[in-house]
Amino acid sequence: MAAPLPATDLAPGFAEPVRQSQQAFRAALNALSYPGRVVTVPGCVAAPPLGPAQAALALTLVDFETPVWLDHAAAGAAAWLRFHCGCPIVETPSAARFAFVVAPEAMPPLAAFDAGSDEFPDRSATLVLSVRSLSGAGDLRLTGPGIPGEAGLGAEGLPPDFPAQWQHNRELFPRGVDLFLTEGDRLAGLPRTVRMRS
Amino acid sequence: MSAATAPVATGGPETGYNFAYLDEQTKRMIRRTILKAVAIPGYQCPFGGREMPLPYGWGTGGIQVTASVLGADDTLKVIDQGADDTTNAVSIRRFFERTAGVATTERTEEATIIQTRHRIPEAPLREGQVLVYQVPIPEPLRWLEPRETESRKMHALAEYGAMHVRLYEDIAHHGQIATAYDYPVKVNGRYVTAPSPIPKFDNPKMHMNPAIQLFGAGREKRIYAIPPYTRVESLDFEDHPFEVQRWDEVCALCGSSESYLDEVITDDRGGHMFVCSDTYYCAERQAARPAAAAPWSEAGGSAK
Structure with a gap:
């Protein structure tokens, strides 16, 4: 894990935390409620190696109550997250409530993250992935709550066996992890209810 | 009954409070809960409900959900049993006017967030609208x-x-x-869920609704959700299928035969009339009717 940086080297967080976190939350709520739609997050901040939408979600949703796991490529964000969110950074994926992944192709399988229990399926991980490209039309065919009929989603940079992993995650319902796919300041939501075929 | 009004931007919010009253850490916790609730349709997520400046039973859960979703650009509508002008609706609307300075409206189609106690508006909701229910007992x-x-x-x-x-x-x-009322539903074929004490008349409106439906129970500290375009079935039997209420009367004020009617006692000699519970819907229909038309109660003869 990277050594803590001097505070002067840290990228800033939201300039207007109240307004910007509300806008980022509404973007996330809309993305998760209407899976397959790509939503732009207004007023993002840059916090490399995290993408702008990833950073906005972190500032909006993460705090001392939510242990965070970072993949190797995102490890440089640890000091920024600790300073702005005050969150614990954990080494094992299964201990995390939020995971920020910058190189999803090499990430651990979805099954490595906490899927909650049958009695408390809400106590599960939310994964925020940065993908190379994201579009509302693509070869991942989505059905389920939030989707009238069928929706298409295009995402490059996911693990090759992602649809199979997702199918397994779907079968755990009501357990399971929930995903946000991000590219730059845009994001799409994949709640555990979504069925996917490619 | 007041006429529908255009959105009104109110004066500056109260100072000394965070935007929409709740502190940011509380909002973060509630926002995380709302996202999990949307991901698990119908499942009641526990959350760290805060004490609000009004008693339990007056919408403390709904207010916390609304406060966490609400932004400066939103237009808020609050209804209590369908009416915009009853005590609970007026006080909650004023609460957000003062603590968040947001625009409020009585027009269903103009509102981006609608907080409701015990009704779903008659006008169809659209995508992107958020309907926040106040829930007294979330556990069916x-x-x-x-x-x-x-x-x-x-x-x-x-x-x-x-x-x-x-x-x-x-x-x-x-x-x-x-x-x-509070007729149990099954959400997305999995969780049996309390629709809050809405009349069963409103249950079919929850099915495949394009809006986001969020439920907040303050005393019981539970948040749950029905995402848009989600199957919501009222429990029933093949030989006793689910049915909604029907009335022999029409609304005495606007003549609607399709809306949910309240019976109103008009005197102490048994006089009564049926009127729409959704005041905005009723006012719109009255405004659209030619002024010369006779009151429906005479034409329909529903009042005795």
């Missing part, structure tokens, strides 16, 4: 199984036989399912 199994540990297990195992037995006993005693 509570009257069958008082122990939280057991009802939680029943939800985990999708063990809902007891609920069907209750509905069957209704039929055995009364010849029909006598539950008229």
